[in-house]
Structures are given as structure tokens and as C-alpha cells.
Amino acid sequence: MLLGGGARITQPWRVHSPLFSLSHHLCINPKVSSPLNGECDDFLPWLEKKAGAKISSVLSIGKSAYGRSLFASKIIRTGDSILRVPYDVQIAQDNLLPEIGALLSDEVGITAKLAIVILVEQIKGQDSEWAPYISRLPQFSEMHSPIFWSEAELDMICLSSVYQETVIQKAKVEKEYMAMKNALKQFPEIFKSFTIEDFKHAYSLVASRAWESTKGLSLIS
Template sequence: MASRAKRPKVESAETPGNPEQEMEEALDRFLDWCRQSGLELSSKVYVSKEGTVADYGLVAKDEIEEGELLFSIPRSALLSQHTTTIRDLLKKEEAALESQSGWVPLLLSMMFEITSTDSRWKPYLSLWPGISTLHHPMFWSEEERNRLLLGTGVALAVEKDLLNIEEEYNSIVLPFMKLHPNTFDPHKHTLDLYKKLVAFIMAYSFQEPLEDDEDDDDEDEDKTPNPPMMVPMADILNHVANHNANLEFTPECLKMVSIRKISKGEEIFNTYGQLANWQLLHMYGFTEPYPSNTHEAMDIRMQMMYDAALQAVRTEQERKLLMEKWEFLTQLEIVGEEGEFVIGQSGVLTEEELYSTLKVLSMSMEEFEEYKANDGWEEDEDEDDDLSSLANAVIPKLKPAWKQLLRNTVIMRLKSYSSGLKEEEATLANETTYRRLSKRERDSLQVRYAQKMILHRLLQLTE
């Protein structure tokens, strides 16, 4: 990682005494707990605050080859709904704890364990002196989110999160706690604590991938994801797109394995997935400085392309034809009210959806009537086959009408931001000005800038 591209560890609101000494003691207790719990750490790595991008990280003590085991964690040391002290209660009430998120059992486990003085996981949880300082945008003021993140998609995602969290707490968690007053206390296990633990789990938990089954490929979308779990030691590793280690799951344990050669003194990085900066900020509270994030991408609402096409309409007949085309695309489930076109650094990621939308919206009335009569099928699509990838190299070769519609949509999307690209380029180019920004301002700037770079590249490609 080139610079501060890590979810920051939570900080204590009040840390009496010597903070550095207390953190060292907490780390020693955690490492002792790891050994007692059967966690095996390679002699070639060590946990440190020195030589890492921020707070704790894992550093190579010696040169490491590709495929080496860095540490292994027995499943008994994981903190989940299946290992918590209250696992029997959660299992008994399993039906009552079902939710859209699927996180309620782990959240209840965390609420219980983090407030229990004799929790088995206390040395692990003590690595986080408190959860009063989290960097997720859900803890920013609404005014700050709207001002710094307008147009990025983050503010809208956070608004949905907050509504869902409150609904989940009031409709599922609070009634459950009232039924079990000997285990939970609503005055201690509050909505505020619940919200912080949601962000905590978003930033630090892991989900085991579903098992691959060649016979069930068509049913993968219907499978219920595995519930999240807390993985000691693994959550110390920082994220970067160009990572050098990967977490592997086996029936007995979880293993962190190097995926390339790692030099002595180099920090060891895991990955949280192929996530754009807006997703990293939303879920983890940090960003990767441009252009470090090779998974950078941004969204354009499908409805925005309809609005852009509507602006070019000159007659009532054209307006009715456009509405009919959009309705037909909706019936084919190519577009939707909540749908989005996803654009990455190398081109369009939702290729089929955007290609079909550009084609249909650019058709003449005669072409559309024939297309509709065939239920969206064409006898000869050879001419389009070479273009349907919508990679950056292909976009300049699109038909003029398609390029114009795409260009108009991009221009409309750029207007959704409160600032322009040149303004942000100037801020990034001036190191003194950039350093004066708060962390929230810097992270927001990185999100906006990366998205606008993708949009401006599209403008150049559609000229």
C-alpha cells in the first residue's frame, strides 16, 4: 500500500495513564491468548505498530516465499453465534432472530461479550480500547455527509443503513432482550451500541464463502450467505487492492497464506474484496489514495440514462416512443428503478445491460417495432458482437447516436457532484492544502476524484 489505505482501529475516548504502554500490554495479553487458544503464528511474522500504514499490522520478520503459512486459527477461537457464551440461547431462539441482514445473532453475541467482564474473548476485544470513535460515514452528521459525499452514492447507502439498523433493533433485538432480562439489559445494550457494533462488524468481520458445487451453479444466487464471524489476528491485517496474502478456509481452521514473495520488513496485506473507494469508505471507513485502488468503479443510475434521452426529445411522438422503449427494457429486466450501470477503470462492468439500453433507446420506430416483435431477439447480431464488450478501447467505435446518449448521461452524472474535477485536482496537487484537510475531507475527496476520473475518461472516449 502506497499510503494510508487502511480501516483505522477504533480509539478510546478517554485513555488514562500511559496510552502507549497500555496498548503494548493489551497486545501482549492478546498474543498470550492466541497461543492459549491454539492460534499458530509463523516465526517469520510479527504484530507491530511500527512499519505499518496505521495502528496494528502484520510485518515480515524474514523473507517469505509464495505459499507459506503465516498463521492458522482454530475454529474454536473464532467469535461467532456458534462459539459465544450465549450460543445455546441464540440457537433456541433462531427463528425469532431471522432478519434481512442475517447479522442479528452475531450482533447479540458481540453485545453480550463486549460488555461481559469475564468474556473468554476479553484479551481479543481489549485490542480495541473502545468503540466510541469509528470512521464510518454513518457516524458523520447528515450535513457533513451531504456536503462531502454528494453524488458519490455513499450518503444514500448510509441513509438506508441507518433506517435498517433502527428497524432491526426495534423490531427484533429489543423484543428479544426484553424476553431475556437475565442476559441483556436494554439500558446497557442500547441502539447506540448496536449501531457501533454494526459498523464494527462491517469493518472487522469475515464471511466464509459458499462451497462451490458445479451442479448448483444456477442456484448460487438463491443460496443464503454464511453469517459473519470475528477472526482474531486476521482482522489485524490491513487491506490493499494489490495484496500479498489471502485467508483460506478449511474444516478445522482458517489459514493466512502468502500469495507472492514478501520481503523482510514488508507489511503483509489481506484484501476485503474487489471494492471501489466509495465502498471502502462506506463499509470500512477508509480509502486508498488515487490511483492505488485497481478496483475503482462508480455507478450511474439507469434512470439517469432515460432522463438524458428525454432531454433530447423534441416531439410528443418521440416522447411516447421513448417511454415505450423504456417500458420494454423494464419488462425484459434489463433496466430497473433501483438499477445501476457500473463503470470501471477499463470500461463498463455491466456490459450487457448498458449495451442493450444504448441499442434500444437509439432505435428508430421501425427498428424498435421489429425488435419488440421478436421479444428482443435479432436474427443477425454479428455486426454488434465485436462491440458488445464496452471496454474503453471499444467505446469510441460505437455508433454516433449511442456515443451521444452515453455522453449526455455522463454529463448529467457529473452535475450531481457539488464540485468540479479541476478544483479537486488543485487540492490534491497542493500537499500543504491537502494535509490541512480532516480525515473525512481527505477520504471524501479521494472518493469523488476517483469517480470523476472515470467519468471524464468516458467523456474523452465519446467525443
């Protein structure tokens, strides 16, 4: 994340899975564009409306040379609270439809269950109450995790520790997919053309962005 200014502050964020994890940083950088544009300026108002509370008094969302970013709208001092995250804007296992959850076996883990929640909301499109958040998540073509690589591409890193981690993770994801596949087939009106690639995409979104909170594993809008 980027905050307009002249110094750089780096603070890695912890995420749930090391294989999919992305380095997030809190930065102050002068090379930023105006935070106000049509794509971004509606997100924070939606978030605050959904939460029923002020999310931040010092941040705005915009685009920079680094992509979508957070901008400081005033000086942030030590001890200031720059972001509050109410439970109402956390997507957690609780959001899984009960009728789906009841059919899932113990082989399906929390990350996979949260991935199903993301899949359901993606399928709903603009009818989803989370549409402003879901629509801003990376598309399949924008994901760069090795879990999406072909065998030929993986062979190029076969001597790396990443190779073995990827093989293990791919096997885990495929096992969970098979464990939930028959259950999801009971809901053809939702999962009309559900594939393992759809599941991998949703799974990687969760694994790279979810936090451990008092609600368990959560995606924080």
C-alpha cells in the same frame, strides 16, 4: 498490516459489507517501531493458547506509526504459510447464546446476530473468554463510518452515492434493532442499558471485519 522491511506489498482484504469496509494491506515498511510492548505482546500467546496450536511462526504483533500492526520476524518466501486460523478462534453465529437465538425473528440477519455476540462479550468485560480480542476492537469514539454521522453531516454528502448507501444501511440497521429489541429485553441481567448506538457500534465492527468462512460469517481473532 505492516511487516518490517524495505518493500511494499499491497493486497486488499475482502470484508462482508462495502459500506463499512476498511482497506487492509499487507505491507513491508521501514518506519516501524519495536513489535514488543506491553499492549501487544500478550495477544498472540493468548490466541495460540486458545487455539491449542501455533498461529504463526513468522509474525509478531506490535505498534507502528500506523497503529497496531503485524511484523515479520523472519523472511517470508513465496508459498510460506504465515498465518493459520483454527475454528476455535473464530467468533461466529454458533457463539450466540441459544436462549437468545431462539427468540430472534427471521428479520434479524447474520450480521446482526454476530453483533449480539459481540455485545454480550463486551458486557462480560474481563470475564469474557474473548476479552483480549474484544478489548482491542475500536471504541465507539474511534469509529468513522457515516452510519454514525448526524443529519447535518450527512447533508454535506447528499449528492454522493455514499449518502444513499448510508441512508439504506441506517434504515436496515434500525429495522433489525427494532426486530431484536423485545427479544433482548427478556435478558435484563445481560442487556441492562442496551441502546441503538450500542448496536450500531457492534454491527459496524462485524460489518467491517467479518469474513465468509466455512462456518459462515466469522470474526477471526
